[in-house]
Amino acid sequence: MKIIVIKFGGSSLATPERVRRAAGMVLSARRRGLYPAAVVSAPADVTDDLLSLAARTAGTPLPRREADALMAAGEQISAALLAMAIEAEGEKAVSLTGAQAGMRTDGKFSAAALKRVAPGRVEKELRAGRIPVVAGFQGVSPAGDITTLGRGGSDLTAVALAGALGAVLCEFRTDVKGIYTAHPAIVPDARKIREISYAEVLELARAGTEVRQLRAIALAARSRLPLHLRSSFHSEPGTMVTARGGKAGVSCLSLAREGGAASVTAIGRGLGKEHSRLALSAARAGADHLLSASPFAIKLAVPADSADEALRALHRAFFCRAR
């Protein structure tokens, strides 16, 4: 039984049409002979709306236990709707809360740590030919209360469930197409990366680029679970995050601004002196601008007022030729 976990972000579930599209993606995995299990976020904005509703109802600070019970409802809405949309297409599906899916946490409301996944119920549904649709972001405490895993926590649910089920892949369907060689808003020539290693993605985040699934990627790295970060609005493949990664060399660039200073970091595998030299010469910088260099990351100081240009120059140097 080749299991795949497919996780949908909130914007991918924001309207009935999008929920139906998500159902289509789950069903297409099934048609390819895989056993899909879905994990869902609350529909876009629902978590924030619930929190503001609570604040308007009872004032702040919110009672912590009830805040978790409230927030968990958002993911349950998504789970039930997606299960219905799958059934409407003629397959059997079953929505499950975090507790039903065996997500055992500690008792720290709003920031619970996932301690253990007991996937018995999910496995039973899969064996019975039903598609489990699990509410992300939530679990159950030792006292039997609903807990939540911290904002963005449904990514963790997906990776933890995939690990517990021995899934072959965990797919993240969001409004982002994947990881790019540089921020496309600054570098129009930036390309989507086909495959990258966990270590490089963690470096990318450390260099200051926002990586939405960071906690989940760190967890996946520990169990070497391959991840596929891709769009739920396109069928094209996204970025695979694996232990091995893609080709050696520079895989992507990150730009960070801290106060009046800026830095560009080239991230990759097997980086050496020649990569540092190429980076410095592209940025027209002297050796004293090299802030740090390791086989995984070369960090240069660049002038804050021309940092975008420096990023584009490095991108041309590293990517506008055969790698």
Ligand code: ASP
């Ligand atoms: N719905 C929760 C949030 O907005 C959890 C998630 O989306 O992962 O933070």
Ligand code: MG
């Ligand atoms: Mg969300």
